Amino acid sequence: MGSPSKVVRPEEVLESLKNDGTIDALRMKIIAQLKANEDMKKTTMMMVEHSKVLNTPGAEKKTKRELFDALRQELETPVLEKASKAVWDLILDNGGLGKEITGTVEKVFYRLSGVDMMPPPPPAAGPHQEKDDMAVDECEKSNASDPSSSRKRPFSDMSRKGAGSVTNGSGPDQPELSEDGN
Known part of the structure; x- marks a missing residue:
């Protein structure tokens, strides 16, 4: 089946993924999919429209920088929480990007452990x-x-x-x- 295998630590797999540029490529795919997420865009826009900072009297008199800083302080945490959830959904998805990530990590693991061939997938009950x-x-x-x-x-x-x-x-x-x- 394959050659003898060695014990591979997770840190070794991660280091290999970093060194060959795989992590950066996956990061770019995640960002692209996050930017294309229409629900995320709509939610963020709605949060900005209903912002206390923009809807307080006198907001129109503030500079752009003051408004931006106040909006960031108000919305940064809830927007990042939504983005984080969306990213985890992408990563854990068994179909699209999540499947690609899992396959890539497995290939690197098998390569580092010295296993020539990946084991066949378990048969699906059907x-x-x-x-x-x-x-x-x-x-x-x-x-x-x-x-x-x-x-x-x-x-x-x-x-x-x-x-x-x-x-x-x-x-x-x-x-x-x-x-x-x-």
Whole structure:
């Protein structure tokens, strides 16, 4: 499958992502998607329109710099909180950018650990899985009705008799054999 792997610390993965410019590229994609977020734009505009700073008497007499500083003081925290939530939504999204970030981090991790090939993704349970499960159930039913099929002891029988004892499997009333065969 792959070559031997070494233990890779998260800091090593992060350092590699920083050094090859991946972090900067991902940051730019996040910023572009955040700028394109219409809900974020609308929310910010509404917050500015309803601002106490702009809606207080005498606001028109203040300089642009005074208004800007007062708006920043009033709105910076709530706007940044909304932006932070939007960024986390992008990062954790299993479809778009989040999937890209996860894939990129995994590739770097596998490269640094010396693994040649990434393991295949786990099979998704779907209609095919249900059919497979039904087939296994049918097979188990047919084996249960067939007395000639081999029988397995339940785990509870094994734990009651002890780890060192083994039965010959011919039936419940057969004598037990110990590990040395006696």
